[in-house]
Amino acid sequence: MHKILERQLRKYFGSGVPSGLKDFLDAVSDTYIHFDEDRTLMERSLELNSKEMGEANRSLQNEIQIVKARTEELERFQKVTVGRELRMVELKNRIRELEKELGKA
Numbered sequence: 001m002h003k004i005l006e007r008q009l010r011k012y013f014g015s016g017v018p019s020g021l022k023d024f025l026d027a028v029s030d031t032y033i034h035f036d037e038d039r040t041l042m043e044r045s046l047e048l049n050s051k052e053m054g055e056a057n058r059s060l061q062n063e064i065q066i067v068k069a070r071t072e073e074l075e076r077f078q079k080v081t082v083g084r085e086l087r088m089v090e091l092k093n094r095i096r097e098l099e100k101e102l103g104k105a
Contacts, residue, residue, distance in 0.1 A: 002036075005028055005029050
């Protein structure tokens with residue numbers, strides 16, 4: 001018989017439980033036992049799900065760090081190339097100015 005049911009029976013009936021209730025009390029005890037088993041399964045399931053979610057979260061955090069690092073690298077590259085292109089435009093303009101000066105001289 002389930003421990004909780006035994007404790008309840010002692011509390012309300014003392015040492016003697018009416019004999020006509022045996023089948024009923026066995027059914028109640030079985031219900032308590034099945035509930036405990038279901039609860040244990042649910043707790044285990046929650047524990048596994050929590051562990052899986054934690055692992056997925058850590059994996060995603062790692063991926064985020066990789067993407068951030070790559071984004072920063074691409075931003076640095078973009079600044080360098082844009083700066084280089086702007087410098088080339090300046091130099092081309094300077095070459096045109098010098099060519100004009102040479103053409104007038």
